[in-house]
Amino acid sequence: MDTWALDETVTHLNHGSFGASPRSVLEVQDRWRTEMEANPVLFFTKTLQPALDETRAVLADFVGADPAGLVLVPNATSGVNSVLRSLEPSLGPGDEILVTDHAYNACRNVAEVTAHRTGASLVEVPVPFPIESAQEFTSAVLDRVSASTRVVMLDAVTSPTALILPLDEIIAMLEPDISVIVDAAHAPGMVPLNLTALGASFVVGNCHKWMCAPKSAGFLWVRSDRLHEMVPATVSHGWNVEPRVGASRFHSLFDWTGTDDPTAKLSIPAAIATMATLHRHGWDGVTDANHQLALEGRRTISERLGLDIAAPDSMIGSMATIPLPGPRNAAHGDLEPLTEQLRMGWNIEVPVFSWRDWPDRLLRLSAQLYNRTSDYERLAEALSSEMT
Ligand SMILES: Cc1ncc(COP(=O)(O)O)c(C=O)c1O
The missing domain is CATH 3.90.1150.10 (Aspartate Aminotransferase, domain 1)
Structure with a gap:
């Protein structure tokens, strides 16, 4: 131990x-924190952005994503809030947001709030448990999809029932007409990921669960054709300040959402490297x-x-x-x-x-x-x- x-x-x-x-990952985080506290102004105005860019590149490689579509967020809950907030202008009465009854309660609640705000309906699909095959899950979801379904939010790995879900098949049936949000809170470090190949519009994930990064390290990945819709749950300078040279509006909106402790995120590369040495x-x-x-x-x-x-x-x-x-x-x-x-x-x-x-x-x-x-x-x- x-x-x-x-x-x-x-x-x-x-x-x-x-x-x-x-421990060695926590030590890397400690070193980042020491550097931050030695000169906070220098750290936040000069050191942070290149370090975030480097972290993004390493994480993108680990989860099979293009860095252009990837931003770091504190956790999966925050990622889901940003996605559903961004979808609000496209939702209205008569539209349906579909989740399953195995969904993580916090993320299900975000969908419920979005439904309230937009006049859309939240549809909660019952999925059997115990379950005999992945096909049972696929059928339960697809049978409930209708002409009114606009958004489907599915877990890569469910929380209470710990099931790896057959996402490839379902996403292939739904996208691009219906937006799929993948809640991959548990997936990185548990199952191999190739976000680009998965084909969903949006994927959120945690690095502080199975990748073993320090807490407050998550990500949001957005498919290139949806990037223009994105608004972070916490709006900051990026809304009206020109992105720095070489950066996109999407990165600019999400890379700074106010002062917080970014050291967990910056320790993601150390977590990826360290865990690989443990087997x-x-x-x-x-x-x-x-x-x-x-x-x-x-x-x-x-x-x-x-x-x-x-x-x-x-x-x-x-x-x-x-x-x-x-x-x-x-x-x-x-x-x-x-x-x-x-x-x-x-x-x-x-x-x-x-x-x-x-x-x-x-x-x-x-x-x-x-x-x-x-x-x-x-x-x-x-x-x-x-x-x-
Ligand atoms: C499926 C799922 N989604 C989202 C979350 C939320 O993660 P966080 O609290 O890091 O936002 C969890 C947490 O266990 C989860 O199991």
């Missing part, structure tokens, strides 16, 4: 919520090891508690969700009291979400390089004790 700053007395099985960074097969090795461990963890718990496997292996990345029997004690999507019981009684961090109907509760486990098989055995033991 020396590699990581994590508290060793805790069994960390929730990398998915907020990620974790290797002998580089990033492919990291994602594959995490995937195998997530499957093993799911197997360990399901066998010990006699629970069903809820999704095919091919729809699982570095997280897996296991349906638990009830009773349900929280509102749909909220954390169940069992989460706190596991924290207080066992020093285990793992989320248990309340879910509609059956299954009443969903336990979502994560697998990152710092996890061991024994972590899941310990969770299985805790669950069998707490659930009897």
Whole structure:
């Protein structure tokens, strides 16, 4: 665990919520902060922009994007706010914004606010869980798309159910007539990405989850034909100041949204480089090891508690969700009291979400390089004790 700053007395099985960074990446961030605080004026007026440009280039390469369409944002929520705000002028009564009932609540809420502001309707498509194939998901979404659908927001990897979604096929059916927003909060560092080939209009992602950058490092990518529509959720100087030489209006609008601490973003290249050194097969090795461990963890718990496997292996990345029997004690999507019981009684961090109907509760486990098989055995033991 020396590699990581994590508290060793805790069994960390929730990398998915907020990620974790290797110490050496945090040290790079510390160095950026020291430089910033040594001469804030010099840092913000001279040092920052070239460093942001360099970060953008490195990240663009990692996610298969053209730097011209890529900007750094604090997090996926902020990216979704910017996209939906930018789409407001094109939406009106009779239009539909479609999300699924596996969507992350914060991003779903942005869609609801957009619907209120524009007079459009929010359509929430129910998707089965447990799920037998990716086709089930595709059909659920495409069956609900209509002549009124203008925007579809889909996760690359769902939050409560931890499913890798079949985006290529759905996007090919919808774009360019219907705008697809991909919420890829969990995808970078978990599944290979080629944003340009994906073909969506907009993709938002987090670098502070599975890429293990420090917190407050996300991105927004916009397809070239949609760039002219973009307005950041936080408007700043770029609106009426000419972009600097060589920069686009899009970069200018998003590169400065007011004074904040940009050191997490500037540490993205260090996270990409460091994580690649932590497995002998580089990033492919990291994602594959995490995937195998997530499957093993799911197997360990399901066998010990006699629970069903809820999704095919091919729809699982570095997280897996296991349906638990009830009773349900929280509102749909909220954390169940069992989460706190596991924290207080066992020093285990793992989320248990309340879910509609059956299954009443969903336990979502994560697998990152710092996890061991024994972590899941310990969770299985805790669950069998707490659930009897
Ligand atoms: C699918 C999904 N979208 C968006 C987010 C929001 O991420 P952030 O809080 O970094 O904006 C999350 C966070 O877990 C998520 O799982």
